Amino acid sequence: MTKREILLRLLSYMRRDRRQFVIATIFLLVAAVAEVTGPYLVQIFLDNYVAKDHYPAMIMWALAVGYIVSTIVSAGFQYQYELRFNTMAVAIIQRIRKAVFANVIKQPLSAFDYVPMGRIVSRLTNDTESLKELYVSVLSTFLRNIALIGVMLVAMLMLSVQLTMVVLVLLPCVVLVMARYQKRSAPAYRRARDRLADINGVMNESVLGMNLIQLMQQERAFSSRFSDMTADHLDAMVTIQRLNGIYLRPLIDLLAGAALLSLVAIFGFSGTAVIGVGVLYAFLSYLGRITEPLIEMMQQLSLLQQAISAGERLFEMMDTPPEQYGHDTTPIPDGAIALQNVSFSYDGETPVLSDVNVDVPAGGFLALVGHTGSGKSTLASLLMGFYRAGEGTLTLGGLPIESLSHQSLRDGVAMVQQDPHMLTGSLRENIALGQTLDDEKIWHALEQVALADYVKGLPAGLDTLLGEGGMTFSAGQRQLLALARVLVRQPKILILDEATANIDSGTEELVQQALNRLRQQMTVVVIAHRLSTIAEADNILVLHRGRVIEQGRHQSLLRQQGRYWQMYQLQQASAHLAALEEEAQV
Structure with a gap:
């Protein structure tokens, strides 16, 4: 101009x-x-x-x-x-x-x-x-x-x-x-x-x-x-x-x-x-x-x-044109996920994902593992609709993701990130995020993530202020709170992007229990750093440089003694060394 x-x-x-x-x-x-x-x-x-x-x-x-x-x-x-x-x-x-x-x-x-x-x-x-x-x-x-x-x-x-x-x-x-x-x-x-x-x-x-x-x-x-x-x-x-x-x-x-x-x-x-x-x-x-x-x-x-x-x-x-979504306002019927020959690149030159194929039934538990840069988070971003696949097709509940409206996509798919953002307001405001929710629905979500008893013990309850970035809560509590935040929406697909990477083993157990309960209601996709979190997954994709090099259940992948087995052995060795160090300090 x-x-x-x-x-x-x-x-x-x-x-x-x-x-x-x-x-x-x-x-x-x-x-x-x-x-x-x-x-x-x-x-x-x-x-x-x-x-x-x-x-x-x-x-x-x-x-x-x-x-x-x-x-x-x-x-x-x-x-x-x-x-x-x-x-x-x-x-x-x-x-x-x-x-x-x-x-x-x-x-x-x-x-x-x-x-x-x-x-x-x-x-x-x-x-x-x-x-x-x-x-x-x-x-x-x-x-x-x-x-x-x-x-x-x-x-x-x-x-x-x-x-x-x-x-x-x-x-x-x-x-x-x-x-x-x-x-x-x-x-x-x-x-x-x-x-x-x-x-x-x-x-x-x-x-x-x-x-x-x-x-x-x-x-x-x-x-x-x-x-x-x-x-x-x-x-x-x-x-x-x-x-x-x-x-x-x-x-x-x-x-x-x-x-x-x-x-x-x-x-x-x-x-x-x-x-x-x-x-x-x-x-x-x-x-x-x-x-x-x-x-x-x-x-x-x-x-x-x-x-x-x-x-x-x-x-x-x-x-600048806003994010383009489809016009289909139909709610996602279920949490079924299907990727066929999906490839993606951020800059149009360097491939980040190449020829990814996977089918996840409604109510399934899919895990994504791999070293840094393997494409795990990028795949999660494609499922969220943050980016469009360069090649191939991606369907949610049998519907092409590019046909879904913004409302349908956000109501049907939710994500808990590794470092969830917290507002400086109250606990209620952090869960509702501008929505009009009754306290009963908020308490139900907190019970699903085993955080209700802790919140009830706070002097201000749901009106407790979290402080700048939620610093008054621990990293594990912020993860559980972020999980409760998405559960109030009752999505069909829940994605956890390294949600257990920065929490202790006790909180990880709480997250694991919450996932087991949520599997009855929605499809769960977990990007895992700790392999113990995904031991019960129905299907585990092992990504390397944007390609799926292995997939299957936990035990079958261990029997193959491939890259997943190597990752598991390294984590077991690290855990063993940590235990020896604790014994030596005692």
């Missing part, structure tokens, strides 16, 4: 509040007329009464009262204009921010594979604030000043056409200066905004990964990287300030000074016989009031540049 198209699109958001805009404009025009009336009344006083040394009391009082009333009316209607216009502007920003956020959370996960989270947050916060300045400051200022200049020009024409022509020469020159300023400042503002987004992204990543940075002694490297970005941002800002120092006031003041000298020269040559002292006073007053709005509009161009750059990025996020 060009800058003109971006600006027109931003202005189009005002159509929804056109009635509010019309009322604000009427207030603005009344305020402008009232402001111009003051110097006009002074001109009448000087030329008609002071010059003739005639001061009728009634007229003097009328002029004084008129001057005071015009000042009060100007201030009052200006306030009403600002109030209504700014209210409309803030409402527009809220709509834009909600539209961008609504589209961001609907994006496929692939859209976030290579985009830093800090950059996205920066766009949702800093860029929307820049847009607010467009409506609150730029548009408001331009409309107010254009109305004021227009009314003053009309008043000038009524006073003296000859002097008005002198002032009108100033306006085209100012327009040329403004155009030149906009052309030269646009690249600098765009660079400044991009660097600011990068700075926020690095700050976000650094704070989240602070323990890793300090552990790997990379403080100096990250500080150097941050310093380079801030230096580039500073250079862009210095360029902007240099342009501001040249274009904003000096050139405008120079043009205004030339116009002022021309007015004085005309008055000197013509004398009071042609141009009265009051007219000269009014013109000098109007010239000063024209100059300041012109300078103010020039200053607002910097905010306009920022707003256009921000609008470009926000519209890019807003216009």
Whole structure:
């Protein structure tokens, strides 16, 4: 999109509040007329009464009262204009921010594979604030000043056409200066905004990964990287300030000074016989009031540049197509899973899964094992619909996954991840996640994961606050809580992605018991690090470099003495060594 198209699109958001805009404009025009009336009344006083040394009391009082009333009316209607216009502007920003956020959370996960989270947050916060300045400051200022200049020009024409022509020469020159300023400042503002987004992204990543940075002694490297970005941002800002120092006031003041000298020269040559002292006073007053709005509009161009750059990025996020789902709203009838010749690649070049075939009946227990990078989590993501298979077919409950609507897919398939995200709210809020659930349903889910007794023992029960990231609960409790979170939805397929990797053997036993109960209600897919968790699985897929190299039940795979048998022996040896170490410490 060009800058003109971006600006027109931003202005189009005002159509929804056109009635509010019309009322604000009427207030603005009344305020402008009232402001111009003051110097006009002074001109009448000087030329008609002071010059003739005639001061009728009634007229003097009328002029004084008129001057005071015009000042009060100007201030009052200006306030009403600002109030209504700014209210409309803030409402527009809220709509834009909600539209961008609504589209961001609907994006496929692939859209976030290579985009830093800090950059996205920066766009949702800093860029929307820049847009607010467009409506609150730029548009408001331009409309107010254009109305004021227009009314003053009309008043000038009524006073003296000859002097008005002198002032009108100033306006085209100012327009040329403004155009030149906009052309030269646009690249600098765009660079400044991009660097600011990068700075926020690095700050976000650094704070989240602070323990890793300090552990790997990379403080100096990250500080150097941050310093380079801030230096580039500073250079862009210095360029902007240099342009501001040249274009904003000096050139405008120079043009205004030339116009002022021309007015004085005309008055000197013509004398009071042609141009009265009051007219000269009014013109000098109007010239000063024209100059300041012109300078103010020039200053607002910097905010306009920022707003256009921000609008470009926000519209890019807003216009990115959301995750595409099918149109079949039929609920998944059962938990049957079928993959036929499924292959997948994240970048279209490096294969992650190759020719995967598996059939899981409804109520079955499928386990996925393999070393890091074998494709286990990728296969789970395909089952969740986070990514589309590059080749082959994948059906859930006999229905092609690409035909399922978003609602059907999310109601039918649920996942518990290795490190589940916890909100800072209450335990109830973490289970409901925005849904309207009665406490009975929540307690039933907690009982299914053997967490109900613990929660009942808490002083606040379901209203217990979990703290930042759920840190008041242990890793095992967070896993059980995440499991309860998905059980309230009663999905047909439950996926556990390394859900037992970070928990102790006691909690693992609780998860195992919960899985045995859940198998009566749904199909269970477990990505396992600990092979003891999947000993009862109906089918175990052993993945290596994206291919299924072995599959079968636990005992049959052990008898084959292949890769699964090797993994099992390594874990048994590790467990034996750990037991010996405990005995030695005792």
